[in-house]
Amino acid sequence: MATHILFRGPQERNDCWQTMFAKALPSVVWHHWPNVEDKAAIEVIIAWKLPRDYQQDYPNLRVIFSVGAGVDQLNLDTVPEHIKVVRMLDPGIAKGMAEFIALHVLNIHRDTFHYINANKTATWKQLPTKATSQRRVGILGLGNLGQVAANSLLALGFSVNGWSRSAKQLEGVRCFSGMEQLEAFLSQTDVLVSLLPLTVHTQGLLNNKTLSQLPQGASIINVGRGEQLVTQDLLTLLDEAHLCFAVLDVFEHEPLSESDPLWSHPNVLVTPHIAAITQNESAGKVLVENVLRYINGQTMIGTVDRKAGY
Numbered sequence: 036m037a038t039h040i041l042f043r044g045p046q047e048r049n050d051c052w053q054t055m056f057a058k059a060l061p062s063v064v065w066h067h068w069p070n071v072e073d074k075a076a077i078e079v080i081i082a083w084k085l086p087r088d089y090q091q092d093y094p095n096l097r098v099i100f101s102v103g104a105g106v107d108q109l110n111l112d113t114v115p116e117h118i119k120v121v122r123m124l125d126p127g128i129a130k131g132m133a134e135f136i137a138l139h140v141l142n143i144h145r146d147t148f149h150y151i152n153a154n155k156t157a158t159w160k161q162l163p164t165k166a167t168s169q170r171r172v173g174i175l176g177l178g179n180l181g182q183v184a185a186n187s188l189l190a191l192g193f194s195v196n197g198w199s200r201s202a203k204q205l206e207g208v209r210c211f212s213g214m215e216q217l218e219a220f221l222s223q224t225d226v227l228v229s230l231l232p233l234t235v236h237t238q239g240l241l242n243n244k245t246l247s248q249l250p251q252g253a254s255i256i257n258v259g260r261g262e263q264l265v266t267q268d269l270l271t272l273l274d275e276a277h278l279c280f281a282v283l284d285v286f287e288h289e290p291l292s293e294s295d296p297l298w299s300h301p302n303v304l305v306t307p308h309i310a311a312i313t314q315n316e317s318a319g320k321v322l323v324e325n326v327l328r329y330i331n332g333q334t335m336i337g338t339v340d341r342k343a344g345y
Contacts, residue, residue: 036062038330041093043068043082044102048315052081055319060327079326084108090115098329100322102313104128104180106339107233107260119329120339125321127314129183135310136184136228136256137191139282143226143254144170144193148280152301167192173224176231176259177203177210178345180311184228196220200236200343221248226256233260234344243268247277254280258310261286266297273302284310 040056040063042049053065064076068086071077077093081100086092098119101109106122114120142148146162153160172188174181177199185195189207197205198220202212211220221227227249231237241257242265249255255278257264264283272278283297284306297303325335339345 037064038062038078038326039064039066039073039076040079040081040326041066041068041071041077043080043084043086048102051315052319052322055323056326059323060330062330063326079329081322098335100325102318104311105232105260106345111339111341111344116341119335120341121325121335122337122339122345123313123318123321124179124337125313125318127317128311129180131314132180132230132258132311133184133187135258135284137187139256139304140170140172140188140193140226140228141191143256143280143282148302148304168194170194171196171223171225173198173220173227174208175227175229177205177208178230178232181230184230196223217245218248221245222250224249224253226254228256229259229263231259231263232345233262236344237263239263239265241265241269243271246272249278251277252279254278254282256282256284258284261289270296270300273300278302280304282306284308 042052042065049067056063056065066077074092075095078095079098079100080089080093080096081102083102085099089096096118098121099109099114100121101123103123106120109120111120144167145164149162171194173196174185175198177185177197181197182205185197185205185208188195195207196209196211197203198211198217200212203210211217229241231240240263246255246268255269269278269281273281280302282304285308289308291297291305297305328335
């Protein structure tokens with residue numbers, strides 16, 4: 036019996052994935068939204084954001100695959116329990132994220148942002164350097180992305196700490212867990228990297244109280260979700276020189292407003308949510324494998340725990 040899949044996304048990605056599925060799973064019938072004749076036939080939706088009224092339009096929907104590592108954009112509270120939600124565990128995403136994090140940890144470590152600002156005033160001033168082993172990088176979130184990023188930073192010689200809600204072990208990384216260990220983790224972090232998913236527990240987590248627990252002169256890289264960061268608290272701590280630099284790739288409202296003060300702050304780098312982009316080829320292979328698991332009644336890789344929110 037054929038499995039009908041609906042993809043909502045750009046034409047280039049549609050063409051790539053449709054071709055991959057045709058070769059690997061010829062029994063799958065592929066549809067590119069909004070072109071669906073028999074909506075009742077759709078069992079699987081692959082999308083970043085869901086079509087409006089999808090529950091009414093696709094009554095036999097059984098699985099939603101997010102094309103990204105996050106699923107908060109799907110609003111899990113509105114997705115019926117009988118529909119499985121699966122996040123994307125694309126090795127291409129993890130590699131891209133690790134590259135972005137390593138790039139900007141190095142930029143902070145080697146004072147690149149200081150020198151960019153010095154260029155604007157033609158200021159020739161050499162700053163002292165230190166070994167990577169003397170720079171403590173703390174990763175909030177030790178899931179798949181956090182673990183790949185940690186290993187990349189370890190390979191560069193950085194001292195790496197990690198924090199997660201539940202206890203984890205990762206070779207070479209000093210691991211902290213639970214809210215009771217968050218302050219100890221932050222107090223030993225020179226560069227904070229947030230990779231946390233957005234949940235009720237992480238919304239607004241990066242605020243004046245928590246960011247003040249970082250050592251003076253620390254910097255932050257946020258590639259998790261914009262809603263986790265209280266922007267005004269960050270700006271205050273930057274202006275007070277408690278924090279040094281911030282690299283922000285995610286924001287509560289995207290695209291970021293042209294009038295937002297983050298754009299003009301000399302110690303903030305804004306990037307337009309590009310830290311990790313789903314790679315068509317590698318992500319397509321993950322989707323093919325997971326759809327095959329669905330067809331065979333097996334557990335799909337990346338299935339979301341509704342209670343945890345990721």
